[in-house]
Amino acid sequence: MRSxxxxxxxxxxxxxxxxxxxxxxxxxxxxxxxxxxPVYTDRLGRAIVRALQGGETLALYxxxxxxxxxxVRGIAAGLGAPPKTVSSPTFVFIHEYHGRLPLAHVDLYRVxxxxxxxxxxxxxxxxxxxxxxxxxxxKGLSILPPDRLEIELRHHTVGSRTIRLSATGxxxxxxxAQTKRYLGRTARLPISKRxxxxxxKGKTSS
Numbered sequence: 001m002r003s004x005x006x007x008x009x010x011x012x013x014x015x016x017x018x019x020x021x022x023x024x025x026x027x028x029x030x031x032x033x034x035x036x037x038p039v040y041t042d043r044l045g046r047a048i049v050r051a052l053q054g055g056e057t058l059a060l061y062x063x064x065x066x067x068x069x070x071x072v073r074g075i076a077a078g079l080g081a082p083p084k085t086v087s088s089p090t091f092v093f094i095h096e097y098h099g100r101l102p103l104a105h106v107d108l109y110r111v112x113x114x115x116x117x118x119x120x121x122x123x124x125x126x127x128x129x130x131x132x133x134x135x136x137x138x139k140g141l142s143i144l145p146p147d148r149l150e151i152e153l154r155h156h157t158v159g160s161r162t163i164r165l166s167a168t169g170x171x172x173x174x175x176x177a178q179t180k181r182y183l184g185r186t187a188r189l190p191i192s193k194r195x196x197x198x199x200x201k202g203k204t205s206s
Contacts, residue, residue: 028166028167028168028173029166029167029173029176029177030164030165030166030167030176031164031165031176031180032162032163032164033162033163033164033165033183034156034160034161034162034163035067035153035160035161035162035163036159036160037159037160038067038070041067041070041071041074041153041161041163042070042071042073042074042077043074043183044071044074044163044179044183045070045071045072045073045074045075045076045077045078046074046075046077046078047179047182047183048074048075048078048149048175048179049074049075049078049079049100050078050178050179050182051174051175051178051179051181051182052079052101052131052175054101054128054129054130054131055127055128055129055130055131055171056131056132056148056149056171056172056175057126057131057132057134057144057145057147057148057149057172058075058131058132058133058134058148058149058151059134059137059144059148059149059150059151060072060133060134060135060136060137060151060152060153061136061137061138061150061151061152061153062152062153062154063154063155065155066153066154066155066161067153067161067163068135068136068153069086069087069135071133071151071153072086072105072133072135073086075103075131075133076097076099076103076105079097079099079100079101079103079131080099080100081097081098081099081103085097086105093106093107093108093110093111093120093122094106094107094120094121094122094125101129101130101131102129102130102131103130103131103132103133104125104130104131104132104133105133105135106120106122106125106132106133106134106135107134107135107136108120108122108134108135108136108137108139108140109135109136109139111136111139111140112139114140114142114143117139117140117142117143118143122134122140122143123143126145137150146168146169147168147169147170147171147172148168148169148172149165149166149167149168149172149175149176150164150165150166150167150168150172151163151164151165151166152164152166165179
């Protein structure tokens with residue numbers, strides 16, 4: 001596993017709210033999932049892995065403790081990297097893991113500006129076969145690829161989460177479609193089109 005530090009000296013824990021929410025449409029499909037435990041979140045990560053071809057970007061959103069790192073752990077395990085080595089790279093910004101495909105695990109929690117996001121070297125990973133999983137992706141929206149799978153995790157009840165997957169382009173739409181197929185076949189994670197994340201009632205996007 002390789003780690004990479006940012007050259008930025010500023011580090012604040014506040015940042016802009018998520019601005020890239022999209023309603024589901026034929027061009028930008030989305031689906032809502034219910035995770036009852038970390039085991040289900042892990043299974044989702046492994047289902048995503050089965051659909052990965054290399055070069056995809058996974059943008060993760062959600063509050064502390066929502067399960068973002070648990071999801072990345074499942075992705076790493078599915079790729080063949082030791083899951084116990086996966087932790088949130090808060091102080092080094094980027095961890096690299098190598099399995100069936102290379103994985104860059106990014107954490108932008110301490111990023112507070114576009115300049116700081118650029119200083120992490122994140123954009124160097126958006127080419128080639130590396131799969132890039134970005135926690136707190138809302139801190140670096142301006143430098144993210146336009147085609148990405150957005151994954152928002154929210155607390156629902158004690159021990160359960162709502163997870164919304166949204167595609168923003170043709171590559172991520174194909175990834176989402178394949179992931180849903182694999183979930184239905186193996187993971188058995190319940191898919192609920194009517195499940196609305198807390199505090200977002202009546203909205204078609206989250």
